[in-house]
Amino acid sequence: MEDRRAKQIAFSIILLLIILIITSRLSLKLSETFFLICGAAIAAIFAVVTVVIIRVRFNARRKQLEIQLDSQGRELRIEYSFLRKVAGVPTKFRHRELEEATDGFKSLIGRGGSGTVYRGILSDGTAVAVKRIDGEERGEKAFKSEVAAIASVQHVNLVRLLGYCIASTGPRFLVYEFIHNGSLDNWIFVKSSNCGGGGRRNGCLSWDLRCRVAIDVAKALSYLHHDCRSCILHLDVKPENILIDENYRALVSDFGLSKLKGRDESRVVTTIRGTRGYLAPEWILENGVSEKCDVYSYGMVLLEIIGGRRNICKMSKKKFEFFPRIVVEKLKEEKLMEIVDERLVMVGGIDERVLQRMVVVALWCIQEKAKLRPTMAEVVEMLEGRVVIEDPPNTQMLVVDLLSIGDDDDDENGNRKRGARPRFVEMDGDDPSTSAGYSFAFSSLSGR
Ligand SMILES: Nc1ncnc2c1ncn2[C@@H]1O[C@H](COP(=O)(O)OP(=O)(O)OP(=O)(O)O)[C@@H](O)[C@H]1O
Numbered sequence: 001m002e003d004r005r006a007k008q009i010a011f012s013i014i015l016l017l018i019i020l021i022i023t024s025r026l027s028l029k030l031s032e033t034f035f036l037i038c039g040a041a042i043a044a045i046f047a048v049v050t051v052v053i054i055r056v057r058f059n060a061r062r063k064q065l066e067i068q069l070d071s072q073g074r075e076l077r078i079e080y081s082f083l084r085k086v087a088g089v090p091t092k093f094r095h096r097e098l099e100e101a102t103d104g105f106k107s108l109i110g111r112g113g114s115g116t117v118y119r120g121i122l123s124d125g126t127a128v129a130v131k132r133i134d135g136e137e138r139g140e141k142a143f144k145s146e147v148a149a150i151a152s153v154q155h156v157n158l159v160r161l162l163g164y165c166i167a168s169t170g171p172r173f174l175v176y177e178f179i180h181n182g183s184l185d186n187w188i189f190v191k192s193s194n195c196g197g198g199g200r201r202n203g204c205l206s207w208d209l210r211c212r213v214a215i216d217v218a219k220a221l222s223y224l225h226h227d228c229r230s231c232i233l234h235l236d237v238k239p240e241n242i243l244i245d246e247n248y249r250a251l252v253s254d255f256g257l258s259k260l261k262g263r264d265e266s267r268v269v270t271t272i273r274g275t276r277g278y279l280a281p282e283w284i285l286e287n288g289v290s291e292k293c294d295v296y297s298y299g300m301v302l303l304e305i306i307g308g309r310r311n312i313c314k315m316s317k318k319k320f321e322f323f324p325r326i327v328v329e330k331l332k333e334e335k336l337m338e339i340v341d342e343r344l345v346m347v348g349g350i351d352e353r354v355l356q357r358m359v360v361v362a363l364w365c366i367q368e369k370a371k372l373r374p375t376m377a378e379v380v381e382m383l384e385g386r387v388v389i390e391d392p393p394n395t396q397m398l399v400v401d402l403l404s405i406g407d408d409d410d411d412e413n414g415n416r417k418r419g420a421r422p423r424f425v426e427m428d429g430d431d432p433s434t435s436a437g438y439s440f441a442f443s444s445l446s447g448r
Contacts, residue, residue, distance in 0.1 A: 010052040017041040090151035091163035118237035127178035158221035159253035179243035216250035225291040230260040236298035294371035299365025308341025363392040
C-alpha cells in the first residue's frame, strides 16, 4: 500500500519533470538555460527513481523479516508455554479467560471459608477448578511470589496450581487442576448424621483405600515440610482439602494460601485462620506456627478417616463429644474395633494390627506438646510399618476446649469465620473441675 503511493508520487514527479523539459524546449529553444533545466530535470528523475527502488526493496526486506520474526516468535511462545507447564510456572490468566472457562462462573463446586470454587474448562481443554478468593489482603507482589513458590512444588499427592488471576480491583483467583471425585469428607462421613459431614454425594471409602489415603496425605505433607527449598506449611489440613482422584488416590489441595518457613526458622507468626477442630493448640495460644501444626491437623484427620465421623460432635447447645478422647479410652480397653466406621466393620476385612498402628500414630500426632509430635517423614515411616511405634503418652486433651466455638462464629458450612475468637465451652463427660483443667493446659504448653 505504502509502496503503491510512493510509486504514484514518483510517477507524478517524473511526469511533471518531463512536461517541464518539453515546455522549456518549446519556449527556450536550444538555449543554454534549456540545457541547464533539462540536465537538472533528468538528474531529478534519476534521484526519484533511485529513491523509489531503494524504498521498495527496503520495504520488501522488512516484510520478509517481520514474517520470519513472527513465526519464530510463535514457535518461542509455544516452547515457552510448554516449558512453563513442565516447570510448573503458574500462568497469569485474564479475568475474561476465567469467565469464559467457567461459563460466567456458573458451575459452582463448593464454597469454603476463604472463597468459592467453580468448575471450568480452559481453551486448551484442561479441566480446572477456579477458586475465587474473598477478602485477600496481601499485596500483589507478596501474593504473586507466594503463588510462584507454591506452583513450583510438584508431587503426585499435591493438587497442581496451574495459575492465578490478579487485577488491581476485584477478587483474586487461583486455578487448580480439576479432581474428579471431590473431597475426602464426602467419602468418609455418613451424610445426615449428627457427627457426619452433611456433604452432597456421599460414598464410603473401603478400609484399604482409607489406609492408602492416609499414607498419600502423609507423603504430600512430608514433601512440603522436608523436600522443598523452603518448608511449606499447609495450615489447613482437613478432609475438605484432601481431594480424591479417579483412581482413589488422595491429593492435598488448597496449599496455595499456606506459609513459607525458612529452614533456619523454628516458627513463623501468622494470624489464626484454618478450621475449628484441626487447629493445633500452640497456634491459638502463641500465634506462631511450625510444621508441627500440620502434624496435629493430620492426626485429627487420621482419626476421622478411621472413625468415619467428625472429631468434635455437638451433643447439645454447649456440650460437645470429643472423639479422640473416646479413642484413648478404647485403646486402653483394647476395644479399638468399636471406634471404626460401622459401615467398614459390617463389611469386615479390617486388619487390627494396621488399625492399632494408625490409631497410635494419630495419637502421637495430636499430642498437645508440639515437640512430642513426630515429623511427617516419621509418620510415613510409621504408617508404612518400617519402624516400631511406642505407645503415646497420656494426654488430657484439655486444650481442645479452646478450639470449640459457638454457632455465631461458624459460617453456613460449619467453618470458622475469619477473626472468630476461640471460646471456652463445656465438654461432654468432663471433669467438673474444668477450670483447673484449662490452667493445666496453658501451663503445660507454656513450659515447652
Ligand atoms: N481442584 C479441585 N477439584 C475439584 N474440586 C475441588 C477442587 N478444589 C476444591 N474443590 C471442591 O470445592 C470445595 C470448596 O473448596 P475450598 O477450598 O474453597 O473450601 P474448603 O476447603 O471447604 O474451605 P477453606 O477455603 O476454608 O479451606 C471443596 O470442598 C472441594 O469439594
